[in-house]
Amino acid sequence: MAKEKTRIIPAAMQAADSEVEAIERSYWKRTLKGIIRDWRLYVLLLPLLFFLVCWKYLPISSMVLAFKYYTSGSDSIYKAEFIGFAAFKILFKDPEFWSAFRNTFMLSFYGMIFGFPFPIILALFFSEIKNRVFLSVSQVLTYLPKFISVVVVSNLVGLLLAKHTDFSAGGPLEQILYAISGGKIINAMDDFKAFRSIYTISGIWETAGYSSIVYFAAVLGISPTNYEAAKIDGANKWQQIRYVTFPGMAPTLIIMLILKIGQLLSIGYEKVYLLQKQVSITSITSVYETSQTIATYVINKYLETAGSANQGIGAAADLFNSLLSMVLVLGSNSISRKVSKTSLF
Amino acid sequence: MKAKIDNSKIYKSRKEGSFQRLEASEIIFKVISYTFVGIFALMCLYPLVYSLSSAISAYDPVASGKIVLFPMGFQLEAFASVFEDKYFWASFCNTFFITFFGTVYCMIISIAGGYALAKTELFGHKFFNFILIFTMWFAAGTIPMYLNYKATGSILQNNLGIADQKWLVVIAMGMNAFNIILLRNAFQSVPKEIEEAAIIDGATDFQIMSKISVPMSKATIATVGLFYGISRWNGYFWASKVVDSSLDFPLQVYIQRTIKGIEEDLALGGSVSVGTFAPQSTVYAMIVCAIIPILIIYPFIQKYFTAGVNLGGVKE
Numbered sequence: 101m102a103k104e105k106t107r108i109i110p111a112a113m114q115a116a117d118s119e120v121e122a123i124e125r126s127y128w129k130r131t132l133k134g135i136i137r138d139w140r141l142y143v144l145l146l147p148l149l150f151f152l153v154c155w156k157y158l159p160i161s162s163m164v165l166a167f168k169y170y171t172s173g174s175d176s177i178y179k180a181e182f183i184g185f186a187a188f189k190i191l192f193k194d195p196e197f198w199s200a201f202r203n204t205f206m207l208s209f210y211g212m213i214f215g216f217p218f219p220i221i222l223a224l225f226f227s228e229i230k231n232r233v234f235l236s237v238s239q240v241l242t243y244l245p246k247f248i249s250v251v252v253v254s255n256l257v258g259l260l261l262a263k264h265t266d267f268s269a270g271g272p273l274e275q276i277l278y279a280i281s282g283g284k285i286i287n288a289m290d291d292f293k294a295f296r297s298i299y300t301i302s303g304i305w306e307t308a309g310y311s312s313i314v315y316f317a318a319v320l321g322i323s324p325t326n327y328e329a330a331k332i333d334g335a336n337k338w339q340q341i342r343y344v345t346f347p348g349m350a351p352t353l354i355i356m357l358i359l360k361i362g363q364l365l366s367i368g369y370e371k372v373y374l375l376q377k378q379v380s381i382t383s384i385t386s387v388y389e390t391s392q393t394i395a396t397y398v399i400n401k402y403l404e405t406a407g408s409a410n411q412g413i414g415a416a417a418d419l420f421n422s423l424l425s426m427v428l429v430l431g432s433n434s435i436s437r438k439v440s441k442t443s444l445f
Numbered sequence: 446m447k448a449k450i451d452n453s454k455i456y457k458s459r460k461e462g463s464f465q466r467l468e469a470s471e472i473i474f475k476v477i478s479y480t481f482v483g484i485f486a487l488m489c490l491y492p493l494v495y496s497l498s499s500a501i502s503a504y505d506p507v508a509s510g511k512i513v514l515f516p517m518g519f520q521l522e523a524f525a526s527v528f529e530d531k532y533f534w535a536s537f538c539n540t541f542f543i544t545f546f547g548t549v550y551c552m553i554i555s556i557a558g559g560y561a562l563a564k565t566e567l568f569g570h571k572f573f574n575f576i577l578i579f580t581m582w583f584a585a586g587t588i589p590m591y592l593n594y595k596a597t598g599s600i601l602q603n604n605l606g607i608a609d610q611k612w613l614v615v616i617a618m619g620m621n622a623f624n625i626i627l628l629r630n631a632f633q634s635v636p637k638e639i640e641e642a643a644i645i646d647g648a649t650d651f652q653i654m655s656k657i658s659v660p661m662s663k664a665t666i667a668t669v670g671l672f673y674g675i676s677r678w679n680g681y682f683w684a685s686k687v688v689d690s691s692l693d694f695p696l697q698v699y700i701q702r703t704i705k706g707i708e709e710d711l712a713l714g715g716s717v718s719v720g721t722f723a724p725q726s727t728v729y730a731m732i733v734c735a736i737i738p739i740l741i742i743y744p745f746i747q748k749y750f751t752a753g754v755n756l757g758g759v760k761e
Contacts, residue, residue: 131568134566134567134568135568138564138566138567138568138650140649140651141561141564141567142561142567144557144558144560144561144650144651144654145558145561145562145573147553147554147557147558148554148557148558148577148625149558149573149576151554152576152577152580154597154617155593155597155617155618155620156580156585156620157576157580158593159585159589159590159593160583162589163585163586163589165588165589165592177592221481222482222485224478225477225478225481226478228474228475228478228479229478229479234483237486238482238483238486240747241486241487241489242485242489243747244490244743245489247675247679247739247743248736248739249678249679249735250679250681251679251681251697251700251701252697252700252732252735252736255700255701255704255732256492256496259496259499259728259729259732260492260495262510262725267509268508268509268510269509269510269511270510271510272495272512272513274510305488308485309485309489336470336471337470337473337474338470369587369682370682373682374681377705380712395586395587398586398587399587402588403587403588403591403686414586414587415586415588417586418585418586418587418588418589419586421586422583422584422585422586426583429581429582430582
């Protein structure tokens with residue numbers, strides 16, 4: 101009996117093995133067949149892959165520059181001498197870098213605190229407007245700034261805040277500030293204390309209308325019967341907003357908030373960079389204290405002025421920035437997935 | 446019976462009373478809404494009107510900052526001086542060139558790639574999606590990008606003989622992973638049955654894409670095209686870093702440089718130059734010229750706004 105069993109089991113196992121093999125073989129066969137069948141799809145994918153490799157992944161791979169000693173004379177970043185974390189050591193000793201790091205957070209944080217609620221409020225107000233002509237005209241006007249280029253926006257900011265000089269009363273906003281402060285010359289553009297406000301307010305001006313679209317859709321999605329029920333229960337307008345509108349908008353609000361947190365470090369450098377160009381040369385150093393973000397720090401200090409020998413330090417700052425923002429994006433995204441079962445990725 | 450009547454009376458009176466109270470808070474909110482929205486809309490319009498007024502006003506009011514809303518005096522020489530500059534027209538044409546070819550280029554790659562990524566049965570589908578999405582998480586910083594664009598430029602020039610740096614801007618920039626995901630999701634929402642019917646009729650993937658998926662996702666394609674077009678028209682930073690020849694500058698780069706030049710002149714010499722218009726008017730005229738093309742296409746693109754911000758379409 102025992103002998104028979106031992107004989108039987110290996111045979112069965114053998115059979116199982118060969119079956120598995122057969123399945124595996126057929127899996128690879130099927131896969132190969134699938135690849136051959138779908139060759140057209142791969143052809144369609146090819147240009148995209150080419151773009152991604154050439155202009156997204158090659159720059160990412162050349163971030164090893166942060167660990168290399170590279171001068172424009174040497175032929176390739178990859179062949180350059182490896183110097184470890186030397187660039188990071190120099191970078192972390194630079195107080196300008198830490199001030200840029202703080203500013204990156206501060207500017208995004210300001211943008212979030214003030215820029216996040218504004219489109220929501222705007223959407224609430226939009227939903228209250230029943231006159232269709234008024235609604236569509238005001239929507240069209242408020243979406244418009246989003247489509248104006250950063251160059252034009254930053255120059256408009258500079259012109260509206262144009263300096264008060266001997267020949268000129270300055271830009272209209274400067275004149276308003278002049279009147280409010282009781283005849284004091286403000287010159288907000290050159291004032292390091294004003295930069296964050298300028299950045300935030302102009303950001304709200306640019307994006308509030310366009311960002312309100314998504315909240316407006318959320319408000320419209322709330323069933324009118326909820327409001328009627330609340331009214332019968334004696335809710336006033338504020339209570340209706342508090343107990344009907346906000347709970348109804350909650351999913352959208354949560355997602356948008358989490359996404360904003362994820363973008364804390366990846367604020368666009370283009371606008372900060374261009375607003376800095378509006379500051380006059382005499383006060384630019386002081387304005388850098390509040391305006392320089394990591395990206396503009398790299399651009400101003402290592403891309404535009406210093407020689408290529410120092411670009412490794414800039415690349416180190418870039419790498420630091422990218423890694424940190426990736427952690428924020430992934431973290432907030434996984435929170436979003438848990439909280440609302442929706443995520444960007 | 447009695448209880449019933451009482452109930453309805455109480456209910457009615459409560460309803461009336463509360464409605465009177467509600468009316469007040471609702472009216473207040475309505476008034477606030479109209480005022481707030483109206484003011485904000487006017488604030489969005491104001492800089493444009495102000496720029497136009499300043500561009501056509503006479504020398505003195507502009508130079509001394511008297512313009513508030515309406516033009517004071519009248520001249521068109523500021524606009525004429527912009528239009529006489531051949532670099533302005535060159536940059537205008539360059540931007541048209543970049544916007545047109547750049548948008549077409551990005552759309553072709555994005556539609557083809559998005560269509561392939563929408564097919565879950567494709568071997569390696571998850572991997573390809575990942576390498577697309579990873580570019581949204583992790584971006585190379587400005588210095589690696591700069592070196593990469595410079596290297597691309599020199600390859601284009603030396604190995605392929607394309608000296609025109611506009612092509613570098615067209616080819617190497619502007620692709621956006623988010624837009625491709627929008628397209629992918631749109632293609633995924635095309636009913637499977639239609640595609641299966643086409644397959645049975647012997648259609649290949651190329652035919653399904655061009656005859657079924659693309660026509661059925663027109664709204665998303667228009668939105669994505671709009672996003673690409675606007676970002677091409679408005680693109681500044683990399684073009685300013687990569688393009689050397691002043692005849693190849695896009696409009697935004699030209700505007701920024703020219704305005705900086707005028708402002709530096711003003712800072713050096715005060716308002717010494719005497720003409721029929723203030724130097725600032727030229728700046729305003731250029732700003733107006735940069736906005737006008739956007740204003741012209743604006744009515745046509747408006748209806749596609751909402752599709753782009755539809756969050757429901759942005760999950761995996």
